[in-house]
Amino acid sequence: MTTTQRHRVVVVGGGFGGLPATRLLAASDLDVTLIDRRNHHLFQPLLYQVATGIMSPGSISPVLRHTLRKRKNVDVVLAGVTGFDLERRIVHTTSLPGEIGEYPYDSLIVAAGAGQSYFGHDDFAMIAPGMKTIDDAMELRRRVYGALEIAETSHDPALQRFWMTFVIVGAGPTGVELGGQIRELAYRSLKNDFRHIEPATVRVMLVDGGKEPLANFGGQLSGRARSDLEKMGVELHMGLRVVGVDPFGVDTEGANGEKGRFDCGTVIWAAGVQASPLAGLLAEATGAETDRAGRIAVLPDLSLPGHPEVFALGDMAALNNLPGVCEVAMQGGLHAANTIKRRLKGRESVPFKYRDLGSAAAIGRFKAIVSVGPVRLSGFPGFIVWMFVHLAFLNGFGHRFTALWRWARAMIGRARPERVFSVGHTGGDLSLPDEVKAKVMPKPFPVLEDQMGWADLVVRVASAAATENGGASDEGESAPA
Numbered sequence: 001m002t003t004t005q006r007h008r009v010v011v012v013g014g015g016f017g018g019l020p021a022t023r024l025l026a027a028s029d030l031d032v033t034l035i036d037r038r039n040h041h042l043f044q045p046l047l048y049q050v051a052t053g054i055m056s057p058g059s060i061s062p063v064l065r066h067t068l069r070k071r072k073n074v075d076v077v078l079a080g081v082t083g084f085d086l087e088r089r090i091v092h093t094t095s096l097p098g099e100i101g102e103y104p105y106d107s108l109i110v111a112a113g114a115g116q117s118y119f120g121h122d123d124f125a126m127i128a129p130g131m132k133t134i135d136d137a138m139e140l141r142r143r144v145y146g147a148l149e150i151a152e153t154s155h156d157p158a159l160q161r162f163w164m165t166f167v168i169v170g171a172g173p174t175g176v177e178l179g180g181q182i183r184e185l186a187y188r189s190l191k192n193d194f195r196h197i198e199p200a201t202v203r204v205m206l207v208d209g210g211k212e213p214l215a216n217f218g219g220q221l222s223g224r225a226r227s228d229l230e231k232m233g234v235e236l237h238m239g240l241r242v243v244g245v246d247p248f249g250v251d252t253e254g255a256n257g258e259k260g261r262f263d264c265g266t267v268i269w270a271a272g273v274q275a276s277p278l279a280g281l282l283a284e285a286t287g288a289e290t291d292r293a294g295r296i297a298v299l300p301d302l303s304l305p306g307h308p309e310v311f312a313l314g315d316m317a318a319l320n321n322l323p324g325v326c327e328v329a330m331q332g333g334l335h336a337a338n339t340i341k342r343r344l345k346g347r348e349s350v351p352f353k354y355r356d357l358g359s360a361a362a363i364g365r366f367k368a369i370v371s372v373g374p375v376r377l378s379g380f381p382g383f384i385v386w387m388f389v390h391l392a393f394l395n396g397f398g399h400r401f402t403a404l405w406r407w408a409r410a411m412i413g414r415a416r417p418e419r420v421f422s423v424g425h426t427g428g429d430l431s432l433p434d435e436v437k438a439k440v441m442p443k444p445f446p447v448l449e450d451q452m453g454w455a456d457l458v459v460r461v462a463s464a465a466a467t468e469n470g471g472a473s474d475e476g477e478s479a480p481a
Contacts, residue, residue: 006031007344010091010105012081012278014041014064016326017111017314019395021333026071028341033103035093037080038429039063042134043394045326046403048174050137051144052181053189053416057134059402062395077103081112081278086285086307096444107309107340111333112276114315114324115431117293119272122433124245126440128267131174132431139430140268142421144182147265148190151197163265164202167250169242170271171208172216173361176225178270179204180364183232188365189416205235205262207242207252208271214361214369216323221369224378228363237262242271273324279316286310291318300351302336308349311336319352326393327357360386365411 007030011018014036022034040061049055065076079093079101091108093101116130129139144166151163166182168175186202193199206213206229212222213229213236226236237252240260244251249263275294283290286304289297295318296304302317304310313336314329322328331354339349358372360382368386370377377385387407391400409415427440 007106007340008104009033009107009109009340010035010103011109011111012036012091013111013113013314014038014076015111015113015314015329016044017113017329017333018109019064019067019333020330021109021111021337022068022074023071024334024337025340026068026074028344030073030340032071032074033077033105034064034068034074035077035079035081035091035103036064037078038133039065039078040134041067041395043399044132045173045390045393047131047134047137048178048181049406050134050418051131051140051178052185053141053145053418054181054406054410055403056418057138059399059406060394061134062399067395077101084108084278084281084285084310086310089309105309107311109311109313109333109336109340110278110282110316111312111314111329112278112316113329114273114275114293114295116269117272117274118269118433121245122435124242124269125432125436127247128169128245128250128269130269130431131178133429135426135428135430138421138428139425140178141419142423142425143266143268144185145419145421146423148194148197148199148202150265152194153196155196160197161203162248162263164197164199165205165262165264166203166266166268167205167207167262167264168268168270169207169250170269171206171210171213171236171238172270173214173359175206175208175268175270176213176229177362178268179206179234180229180232180362180367183234184364185416187233189410189414191414203235203264204233205237205264207237207240207250207262209239209241211238213238217359217361217369217371218376221371221376221378225361225363225369228367228378232364273315275316279312282310282312293318301339301349302332302352303339303349311339320354322354325359328354331355360389362386 009025009030010033011022012035014034019041022032025032040063043060046055046060050057068074079095082094083092089105091103116132118124147163151160154160168179182204187200190199214222214225240252240254242250243253245267250267252260279294279296283296286306288305295316296312298312298317298319302311302313313332315324335352360370362368366380366383368382370382370385394400427442
């Protein structure tokens with residue numbers, strides 16, 4: 001009697017590309033393994049609200065295992081992918097305790113996203129953190145609120161001004177939304193909290209090499225964004241490149257070569273992304289090309305050259321100059337999953353067609369800009385659309401209700417309920433270059449790793465278990481005698 005093995009799909013990454021693909025595949029007669037080095041799905045567009053005290057980390061990061069708990073044919077694995085054997089169709093991983101694993105597949109979807117790019121200046125990362133993970137947001141919260149606490153205890157007006165000055169590098173959606181929220185935090189929410197400083201005097205400077213903030217939205221909406229930001233007190237320094245970062249501020253250079261300097265206590269990096277290193281591994285294995293951002297060039301159906309069973313999508317894939325936004329990843333994940341289902345039915349794959357659902361960015365309280373086809377919205381109407389779009393993409397009713405409640409408290413009222421931060425640098429899952437991460441990343445189990453090592457632990461526990469089993473067996477055999 002023979003049994004037919006079900007089609008095995010491995011999905012790498014539980015983000016905007018991987019999670020929708022997993023959900024769609026789970027409804028079919030397939031075995032799906034979802035591998036991610038984090039235990040949660042992250043709604044990145046609201047990370048800045050975690051950093052500024054509106055949202056809690058858990059409200060925008062549902063746990064993958066819980067989200068997929070009813071999908072009995074889905075196995076969720078907490079591990080980091082270290083390589084691919086495309087000939088044998090195996091994904092190599094290492095899990096948190098250092099265990100090495102292998103996961104065979106018949107189809108593979110890689111949606112590993114992207115990290116922060118410092119354009120060849122990785123040394124900036126220690127001073128100017130980015131915002132790609134929950135721990136990034138918590139580190140920014142520590143720096144923003146911590147700077148104000150230090151200013152409060154300083155008696156020198158110059159030192160107070162230094163700590164109450166924030167420079168944000170990059171005037172895209174992340175930089176604009178973060179800058180607007182820091183200003184609103186200062187002049188609305190912290191109005192009566194301090195005794196020796198005036199929070200309303202906090203300076204927020206956006207530095208960008210372009211001519212306008214949110215330039216991708218077009219001239220009309222970019223102009224409206226500039227106007228709203230300036231009314232809120234955000235200082236725009238456009239046409240400047242940041243060429244140096246140190247603990248006391250940033251050095252800039254204009255288009256004409258003019259040098260400049262901004263002294264500040266806190267620098268936040270919101271410029272540039274770099275594809276996951278997994279894109280490079282796949283490119284090396286398939287001979288596919290990568291672009292300057294490290295994205296791998298994929299075929300029209302999102303598969304890789306010579307390997308139709310392997311798909312790469314989202315921020316790590318390059319196709320037709322598609323933007324690096326969550327909608328591209330979501331639609332790409334669904335397309336890859338549908339392609340696998342089509343092939344199992346004996347049908348040919350079709351090219352991926354991206355449907356542009358528009359773009360939205362919040363400027364501040366009840367102010368946002370929205371671009372959907374020919375429609376352009378700003379101000380309060382734009383905010384209403386922005387709100388419903390974000391609610392639609394959040395996972396779960398509970399998270400949507402929490403978001404509505406927190407927005408009401410922060411925007412109708414003045415509350416910032418999530419202001420707890422650690423005094424010390426906690427390291428953690430930060431989107432830092434490897435060299436910098438090695439300096440601040442704590443060990444998951446420092447005592448075991450430093451004093452005995454995982455290999456010794458496995459040997460000791462395995463030996464103890466074998467001894468106990470053997471002893472029980474001997475007693476059982478000798479008893480009748």
